[in-house]
Amino acid sequence: MNEAELLDPPPLETPPAPVIKVRGEPLTELPxxxxxxxxxxxxxxxxxxxxxxLLLYLIRRQNLDVLDIPMAxxxxxxxxxxxxxxxxxxxxxxxxxLMAAMLIDIKSRMLLPRREQAEExxxxxxxxxxxxxxxxxxxxxxxxxxxxxALPQAGxxxxxxxxxxxxxxxxxxxxxxxELAAAWLAILSRAKNxxxxxxxxxxxxxxxxxxxxxxxLVPGEFMEFKDLFPESSTVHELVVTFxxxxxLTKETLLDVTQAEPFAPIxxxxxxxxxx
Amino acid sequence: xxxxxxxxxxxxxxxxxxxxxxAVEPLTLADLKRMFEQDASDQSVANxxxxxxxxxxxxxxxxxxxxxxxxxxGWRFQxxxxxxxxxSRLKNxxxxxxxxxxxxxxxxxxxxxxxxxxxxxxxxxxxxxPNIIKTLEERGWIEAIGHRDVPGRPALFGTTGHFLSDLGLxxxxxxxPLEELGNLVTPDETALIPELREELADNDVPxxxxxxxxxxxxxxxxxxx
Amino acid sequence: xxxxxxxxxxxxxxxxxxxxxxAVEPLTLADLKRMFEQDASDQSVANxxxxxxxxxxxxxxxxxxxxxxxxxxGWRFQxxxxxxxxxSRLKNxxxxxxxxxxxxxxxxxxxxxxxxxxxxxxxxxxxxxPNIIKTLEERGWIEAIGHRDVPGRPALFGTTGHFLSDLGLxxxxxxxPLEELGNLVTPDETALIPELREELADNDVPxxxxxxxxxxxxxxxxxxx
Numbered sequence: 001m002n003e004a005e006l007l008d009p010p011p012l013e014t015p016p017a018p019v020i021k022v023r024g025e026p027l028t029e030l031p032x033x034x035x036x037x038x039x040x041x042x043x044x045x046x047x048x049x050x051x052x053x054l055l056l057y058l059i060r061r062q063n064l065d066v067l068d069i070p071m072a073x074x075x076x077x078x079x080x081x082x083x084x085x086x087x088x089x090x091x092x093x094x095x096x097x098l099m100a101a102m103l104i105d106i107k108s109r110m111l112l113p114r115r116e117q118a119e120e121x122x123x124x125x126x127x128x129x130x131x132x133x134x135x136x137x138x139x140x141x142x143x144x145x146x147x148x149x150a151l152p153q154a155g156x157x158x159x160x161x162x163x164x165x166x167x168x169x170x171x172x173x174x175x176x177x178x179e180l181a182a183a184w185l186a187i188l189s190r191a192k193n194x195x196x197x198x199x200x201x202x203x204x205x206x207x208x209x210x211x212x213x214x215x216x217l218v219p220g221e222f223m224e225f226k227d228l229f230p231e232s233s234t235v236h237e238l239v240v241t242f243x244x245x246x247x248l249t250k251e252t253l254l255d256v257t258q259a260e261p262f263a264p265i266x267x268x269x270x271x272x273x274x275x
Numbered sequence: 276x277x278x279x280x281x282x283x284x285x286x287x288x289x290x291x292x293x294x295x296x297x298a299v300e301p302l303t304l305a306d307l308k309r310m311f312e313q314d315a316s317d318q319s320v321a322n323x324x325x326x327x328x329x330x331x332x333x334x335x336x337x338x339x340x341x342x343x344x345x346x347x348x349g350w351r352f353q354x355x356x357x358x359x360x361x362x363s364r365l366k367n368x369x370x371x372x373x374x375x376x377x378x379x380x381x382x383x384x385x386x387x388x389x390x391x392x393x394x395x396x397x398x399x400x401x402x403x404x405p406n407i408i409k410t411l412e413e414r415g416w417i418e419a420i421g422h423r424d425v426p427g428r429p430a431l432f433g434t435t436g437h438f439l440s441d442l443g444l445x446x447x448x449x450x451x452p453l454e455e456l457g458n459l460v461t462p463d464e465t466a467l468i469p470e471l472r473e474e475l476a477d478n479d480v481p482x483x484x485x486x487x488x489x490x491x492x493x494x495x496x497x498x499x500x
Numbered sequence: 501x502x503x504x505x506x507x508x509x510x511x512x513x514x515x516x517x518x519x520x521x522x523a524v525e526p527l528t529l530a531d532l533k534r535m536f537e538q539d540a541s542d543q544s545v546a547n548x549x550x551x552x553x554x555x556x557x558x559x560x561x562x563x564x565x566x567x568x569x570x571x572x573x574g575w576r577f578q579x580x581x582x583x584x585x586x587x588s589r590l591k592n593x594x595x596x597x598x599x600x601x602x603x604x605x606x607x608x609x610x611x612x613x614x615x616x617x618x619x620x621x622x623x624x625x626x627x628x629x630p631n632i633i634k635t636l637e638e639r640g641w642i643e644a645i646g647h648r649d650v651p652g653r654p655a656l657f658g659t660t661g662h663f664l665s666d667l668g669l670x671x672x673x674x675x676x677p678l679e680e681l682g683n684l685v686t687p688d689e690t691a692l693i694p695e696l697r698e699e700l701a702d703n704d705v706p707x708x709x710x711x712x713x714x715x716x717x718x719x720x721x722x723x724x725x
Contacts, residue, residue, distance in 0.1 A: 049375055050401030095401050137398055140453055144386055145378030147451035152356050154441040156370035159362060159522035161341055161352035162299045163566055164578035165587065173596045175603075177667050181676035183600070183607035187623060234615060236622035278582065293565025293583040294590060296521065302590070310586040340518025357503065358518040361535040365519060365527070 051099030052138040054081060059135070071107040071128070078103055106131060191235075209237075209244035214253065217269045225256070225265035281311050281320060287328050288335075295332075301349035301440055347439035347446065373410075380407050384417050385438070385450060389431035391423055408432070416441065506536050506545055512553050513560075520557075526574035598635075605632050609642050610663075610675060614656035616648055633657070641666065 048054045058077055082100050085093040106128055152158055217223055228245065229238055245267065248254035258265045280287040294310060295302060304325055311320045329350060333343040340358045344351055354362060363369075373381070380403060383395050395403050411417040416438035419430040439445065505512040519535060520527055529550055536545045554575060558568040565583045569576055579587060598606075605628060608620050620628050636642045641663035644655035659672070669675065 049379060050399055052400035099400065134398075134400070138400060141379055141382045141386065141398055142375075143454045144382035144451070145375065145380075148382055148385065148442070149373065149378050151442045151444075151451070153370075154353070154443075156372075157356050157359055158443075159354045161296055161354065161521045162524070163296045163521060164526075164576050165297045166578055166581065173598045175598065175606075175667060177669060177674075177676050179603060180607045180610055180667075181678060183603040184611055184678060186600070187604050187607070191625070234612065234619035234622055236619070280586070289565045290583060290586045293579050294587055296566050296577070297579045297583075297587060298590065306590055310589045312589075340514045341521050352521070354518045354522050358515060358522075361505070361515045362519055362522060364535050364537075365523065365531060 049142070051096045052135060053142070054078070054096070055099065056135055056139055056142075071103065071110060075100070075103040075107055102131065206240055206243050206247060209240050210248050210253075213241070213244055213248060214269070217254075217267065219269050222257075222266040222268050225267055228267065284324070284328060287311075287320065287324070288332055291325075291328055292332055295343065295350055295352055298351065301346055301351040303349040306349065344443060345445060346443055347436040349440075351440070353443075376404065377407050377410055381411055381416065381434075384411070384432050385434050385447070386453060388433040389420055391429040391431055393429060414438075414441075509549070509553060512536075512545065512549070513557055516550075516553055517557055520568065520575055520577055523576065526571055526576040528574035531574065601629065602632050602635060606636055606641065606659075609636075609657050610659050610672070611678065613658040614645055614648075616654035616656055618654055 048057065055074075055078065058074060078096075078100055082093060082096045085096050110128075154160055213228060216228070225245075229241055245254065245256070249256055252270050255268045255270050256265060257268070278286040278290065280290045290310065291307060294307065304322060307325055307329075308320060308322070329343070329345075336343050336352075339355075341352050341354050344353055376399075379399055380395055383398050384390055387394065387398070392403050392408065408417070415435055417432050418435050420433040421431045422428040423431055434447070439447070439449075444450065503511040503515065505515045515535065516532060519532065529547060532550055532554075533545060533547070554568070554570075561568050561577075564580075566577050566579050569578055601624075604624055605620055608623050609615055612619065612623070617628050617633065633642070641660060642657050643660050645658040646656045647653040648656055664670065664672070664674075
């Protein structure tokens with residue numbers, strides 16, 4: 001692909017022309033006539049984006065009104081380019097040949113006599129109308145491409161900002177309070193499920209707590225049941241303490257009394273135990 | 276730093292600025308809003324609060340080498356064009372300049388979308404090198420957005436939000452207006468670009484296409500004779 | 501903007517800031533210096549001028565969500581760790597979750613504090629991986645608040661104020677009540693004491709005496725067998 005833009009039509013600013021070298025001499029201007037030095041032809045043809053571009057150039061170069069295309073002269077010039085292109089770049093010539101055929105077609109149809117009555121009805125069917133439409137549409141897009149290129153472009157005219165994001169600072173898990181409650185309940189339900197396959201291994205501990213309770217109680221004095229359970233107790237300790245109370249009661253070492261349902265429960269050393 | 280962006284506008288701006296500076300792609304309002312949705316306070320940030328924070332941020336950055344821009348894909352920080360002489364010296368390779376063939380193809384896709392490769396070839400009058408399409412696709416500027424329901428089901432190309440963002444634009448309507456070429460472009464030809472069609476419809480076009488052709492026809496008679 | 505960074509310290513900072521914000525990799529002093537070597541004034545910028553400009557920039561950015569850092573490879577802007585909770589939500593990743601072991605350990609500490617590691621092991625029925633305690637300590641959610649006066653003087657753990665604020669709570673009493681405890685008792689057993697069940701259900705305080713006994717009772721089943 002070639003970036004040559006030296007053939008842009010006059011209304012636009014022409015960027016610096018690429019250097020076309022002919023026998024070592026730079027060619028800064030396109031030839032005024034149709035003669036192109038053979039060595040420069042390939043570069044010259046590369047400078048055009050296709051037959052429409054070339055045709056547009058020819059029309060603009062000769063300051064012709066796009067709408068007033070002189071078919072005979074234009075076709076003659078065009079054929080000269082096509083001949084030159086065929087000599088060196090056959091694959092490139094195909095599209096130019098197609099355009100030449102179109103020009104000749106237009107020219108021949110215009111040479112044919114037209115019948116008066118048909119002329120009015122087929123006003124829009126001027127053989128050049130299609131060519132004019134295509135030329136203008138192409139030129140419009142060609143200019144639009146240049147306008148797009150003139151817009152500031154990311155990476156070329158400005159850079160986007162993206163500062164370093166330290167990877168070390170990993171995302172921390174978030175937690176909803178309800179998840180904590182759920183976790184706690186899961187522990188409890190699991191404890192229940194363990195019922196049948198856990199080995200009791202705290203018998204000594206119950207004995208130990210039984211004696212601890214006995215030591216805490218003052219003979220003849222009541223103590224509130226809940227005071228037997230220290231606030232910082234774990235479930236395990238609560239369980240063992242409770243079991244110790246039950247065991248003490250069973251062994252009639254402890255009296256447990258309650259005045260009425262939901263009234264405070266009191267414990268007291270059994271009379272015999274104090275003896 | 277104990278930030279409460281949901282409650283405190285200054286904290287909000289600190290977080291927004293950090294997010295926009297760190298983001299690789301532009302951030303939409305929805306992206307930015309999502310950042311605050313799971314805050315402990317369980318409060319989201321209203322759109323207008325976000326917008327005004329962004330406007331204030333943009334104002335705060337005014338006159339510096341980097342600016343906060345709103346483009347098609349959202350908000351982003353970008354360097355000002357004035358910085359380029361210095362910044363380009365840090366780069367090892369020159370940014371690509373696209374050839375005319377690429378630019379023309381891009382223009383046709385941008386202004387006439389959706390178009391098939393055949394449409395592009397019709398307008399340009401030459402076959403389109405597949406590398407041109409590939410170049411534009413790899414840049415993320417165009418994409419196949421469907422297929423035309425004709426034999427062969429050719430892909431229909433359109434431009435992406437990334438294309439607009441890379442050119443600092445928010446919508447297609449911000450593309451440079453097409454040259455009118457002597458008011459020859461008739462409304463029906465621009466049917467694919469509604470904005471342009473409207474613009475043309477409003478325009479006082481004295482010369483209809485038919486009149487133009489008639490002029491051409493009359494002129495040609497003299498030429499031939 | 502008509503900048504003279506080689507002569508004007510403020511202009512120098514504008515260009516440095518833009519370059520450092522836009523750079524993908526850290527920039528060395530040599531990189532930064534190279535930016536100004538071809539300036540029209542033909543003056544380079546001395547190392548100490550660059551350094552003091554960088555120091556000033558760093559100070560200007562203090563307290564914001566992004567900071568200027570000198571790392572091994574040079575200077576770069578990077579986001580502060582405090583921004584991470586918000587920035588991470590920009591990525592559409594699923595948030596990481598704590599394992600059940602961590603959650604249960606935290607629940608025990610939150611509801612039963614102060615507890616020792618031994619207490620936690622007793623309640624969970626399994627040994628506690630030291631990493632779990634470490635994870636929670638590093639998160640700043642739990643801390644050792646004393647020692648139990650028993651052989652070995654094990655540390656007593658409790659939750660922190662940071663834990664509460666991260667969960668959006670003001671006090672520990674705002675933790676979800678464990679009223680569902682009553683439901684854990686098998687129906688036939690609670691049928692005998694409907695009043696108690698109601699009391700438990702209505703209760704907001706997790707650690708009432710009734711609840712304690714109930715907990716003990718439920719748990720004891722496993723102990724006895």
